[in-house]
Amino acid sequence: MDEPLISASLVFRDDGTPYSPRHDDIYHSAAGALAQARHVFLDGNGLPARWREKPRFTVIETGFGMGINFLSTWAAWRDDPQRPPALEFVSIEKHPFSADDLRSAHAAIIDDIAIAPLSDALASAWPKLEAGVHKLALATGAVTLTLAFGDAGDLLPRLAEHGLTADAIYLDGFAPARNPDMWTPAIFASLARIAKDDATFATYTSAGHVKRALIDNGFAYRKVAGFGGKRAMLVGKRALSVGH
Template sequence: MWRDGEVPVSSQFDDPYFSLENGLAETRHVFLDGNDLPARLRPGFSVAELGFGTGLNLLALAQAAIAADAVDIAYTGFEAFPLTREEIARALAPFTELAGLVPGLLAGWSAEGFTTRIGPVTARMIPGDARRTLPAWEGRADAWFLDGFAPARNPELWEPGLLAEVGHHTAPGGSFATYTAAGHVRRALAEAGFEVTRLPGFGRKRHMSTGRKA
């Protein structure tokens, strides 16, 4: 489904893939600023995401990395319900300042999983239920984008067991950021080893959450 012809809405969870107000501004506020990026980027820095979605967060990361002259950045996204190439192209079309990066994503796209290069970022998408795919992942992230659909609509992606795996797959000193400040999510992330902070959210969202692993 599409809201106003531009914003994709999940038919399974009845939730938009990004903010109706300004998806790119939300990404920068929540996921980039929330993880203190691009300031922390260094060669070999690893970003992981629960909920690859349209790839908007990945492209915003790549744009920020290019602007910061960062090199050798890794990104891994976990996605249970991959969109089609055509849906991704339509969803990203309004973000004209990312237009130069979109072809790199679309050229490498496969709903069966892929690895592609976007500027200084080597990006991988792992399809399937993250409750199974994340435990099998051999990597560890320096920063996490936790961008599943709202916990009330998509509780599976916010289960304590999965968030414990997020903690397990986070490097020492690593971070997370998410748009939600739901109490049960913050408690689960604290139990996963993060020092959790509630911050002002984007737009109409009063609060969001960030955290660092000791």
């Protein structure tokens, strides 16, 4: 049985950055949530270029939060004349916001009016806050958002067992030092099972144990310039087949 969910509460720091009292960490850089999503997760995974010529492109994300990475990815897909016919985004979230808090958060932090209709569509389709997997069909079915509500340590192995495969991995689970549960060896092992042979990943962290976990699970990483004053972040790709 899935445990009952504990939802997130919407709190802002004095500088307007959304903050999690539970994890004592911020959801996005104070330098801008959308700009961070584009720099770290889209550019970090070579998007939009990498999804061109594919019939379907799948992203797996650890930590849906306010869905800023999802909205940025959806907007980039919408605006790309060479987009794949289908975009699938799968994201895991232990403490989801309510639909109302999602709307308030987006109104406060999204500074690009071209994203407002996507935010509205997401909040309107938002599921009940119940543990388990919720599939949302957006953009008349061309965009699928699969929200897995629960702990990533439980849900990622289940998604891997059900045969999920992904082209890109967004690692976004708060700082490893503040939230080690999102950066365990078991999570990296599941991601290695889910990653397609040409899969890429990106994360804003460059913590030593994350680098080691990536290597141990068959990923090769590069350190590149981080976002918003952060010196470094990690990007990379699947380097070896592990366990095949």
